[in-house]
Structures are given as structure tokens and as C-alpha cells.
Amino acid sequence: MENTGIQLPEKYAIFQTGGKQYQAVIGRTLGIEKLDVAVGATHEFKEVLMVKDGAAYSVGAPYVENATIKAEIIKHDRGPKIIIFKFKRRKKYRVKNGHRQPLTVVRFTSIG
Numbered sequence: 001m002e003n004t005g006i007q008l009p010e011k012y013a014i015f016q017t018g019g020k021q022y023q024a025v026i027g028r029t030l031g032i033e034k035l036d037v038a039v040g041a042t043h044e045f046k047e048v049l050m051v052k053d054g055a056a057y058s059v060g061a062p063y064v065e066n067a068t069i070k071a072e073i074i075k076h077d078r079g080p081k082i083i084i085f086k087f088k089r090r091k092k093y094r095v096k097n098g099h100r101q102p103l104t105v106v107r108f109t110s111i112g
Helices: none
Strands: 011-016 021-022 029-033 043-045 048-053 056-059 071-080 080-087 093-099 101-110
Touching: 011 101, 021 029
Parallel strands: none
Antiparallel strands: 011 021, 011 048, 029 101, 043 071, 048 056, 071 101, 080 093
């Protein structure tokens, strides 16, 4: 097997929230879809798709049973601005709009 230089952590999990999938590693921060949880509170993710602990893998069908990920809410923020520009040629129709997606920054505390 060829070494690609990518270092995966010993323990991590793949979970689902907001219609997207993310990788959780203890101690890392991550911006995810907005959650209605107060800053400083702890949130528990139960839709865990896969857990890797050392050499052991647990893959769910669709979710791993009794697996949870706990995370601390760091802050609520907004993502980068995305420009939406519509136009129709030769019709003098131009519309320019911007959008910033609300997100929540979390720090993972435990995978169990």
C-alpha cells in the first residue's frame, strides 16, 4: 500500500447532522449546520454512522447502536458570503443577491 501522507487519528467517528456527514475527532473544532443550543452547553449527537477505535471499526446500518458523540458549543457564526447572480441576455434583467449560511462551531469532547 502506498503512503499518501494522510495521518488518520487513532479514534474518530463519522456522524450525520443537518443532512451532511462530518468527522469527529476529540479536541477538534468544526463548523456544522446551525443548532438551537446555547453557547457553552453540551450537545449529544446520536446519528453516528461509523466509529474507529484503534484497529477496530464499527459500522452502522444505518447507525451504530449505543454510540454517541458529545460536543461543547463554542459559538454561533455565519459562513462565507456566496454571491447569487442571475441575468438574461438582451433583456436588461440582472439580479445580484448574497447569502451567508448560519453555522454552529463545536468542539468534540468524547466519542463513546
